Every structure is written in C-alpha cells, then in structure tokens.
Amino acid sequence: AQSVAQPEDQVNVAEGNPLTVKCTYSVSGNPYLFWYVQYPNRGLQFLLKYITGDNLVKGSYGFEAEFNKSQTSFHLKKPSALVSDSALYFCAVRDRGSTLGRLYFGRGTQLTVWP
C-alpha cells in the first residue's frame, strides 16, 4: 500500500531564512514523488517532481527537493523564504509500477513565513 507522511502540520520560518518541509513515503515499488502548493480556497499548483536521475530536483519559485531512497524521504527546501511562500504544501507519491497511476497525498503542511 502507498502512503505519505508529512510529520509537521505547521512550519514557521522568518523571511530570508531557509525552509524545509518534510515528507516521507511508503510504496510497494519504486516511487514517483511530487510536491504541490495550495493557496486559500484555490486548487493545487504543481511545484516539482522526482521521476529518475539526479536526486536533487529543482522546481518552480526557487523550490527544490531531495530524493533519499534509503530514508524514503522527499523533503522540500528553499534557501531563502518569502512571505508569499506562505501556503499549504502537499507531498504526493505514485508507484511507478502501478497501472492506475493514482496519486496518494499527505495531510499537508501549513507553511507560514513571517516578515
């Protein structure tokens, strides 16, 4: 069975400081991993994904994430946070061996960047 854990419901960081939003996953096979962001009353916006190759993936708005197979983690990072980064962040996983391609989401982490 596939599952995603986001261990922190909330992350608070000062503007200009680095941020990390944690994600660990469980899949029966090899994973495809995704990060999405959701602003209030909006849908999900795609940030980045890991498919294969380099474990460090760069995405939109200066975000990046590192795939760590041994720790089954895919943490989202940004070197310098902006107030406008404040939003709800979701990690998601797909089993690349699955024919159905369902995305499994974590519960989300609320990121607050204070000025």
Add this chain to the structure above:
Amino acid sequence: EAEVAQSPRYKITEKSQAVAFWCDPISGHATLYWYRQILGQGPELLVQFQDESVVDDSQLPKDRFSAERLKGVDSTLKIQPAELGDSAMYLCASSPSDYSGNTIYFGEGSWLTVV
C-alpha cells in the same frame, strides 16, 4: 497557459438534494481525475477516467455518487442525495496519459457545503 476548468466554484445545498459539478480538462489530456479534499486533509481520489472509460472508482461511494465522461472530454460528478459529510472541496485534475510519471494538473476546485 492551459488550465483545468471547473464549475461551480461554490455550491450550498440542502441535505438530500442533488448536486452536480462540471470539469473541462486541459485540451488533449486523456486522463481525468476527480479528487475530494476534506478540510484539514489531503486530496483523495474518487474516480479516474482514461478517455471515456472508468479505470479506478474503488473509492467512489457508488450508492450516491456517479461520474461520467461521455465523449472523453469534459466530465460531470453527481451526488444524490447529498449528505452533511459530503461537505468538501471537489477537485478535478487531468494529465496527458496514464503514464505514472506525468504531472497531474488541478483545477481551482468546487467547494460544496451541505446544510
């Protein structure tokens, strides 16, 4: 930039009434998804279409929910009768094909409140 269109954005309905949501995926996207997001949780898949065929409806409460994609383009999700526990955001999403590495793009969502 092409987007997934959804309507209505907000719907308030009384318990036991019928409600329907419409989705127009990104042009050319063969795979269409309906997800439900309950407040404070991550989205969960209700139904997945490949062209006009349902490929995964294992989590769809079929006694009250139905979904169709008659011509393999736009789609309708119906709830009848609505229950208080159906209050949630209903997200439509699409991707180019059923390849698991493809990015899934989400619409803005339809907020349902059942009173």
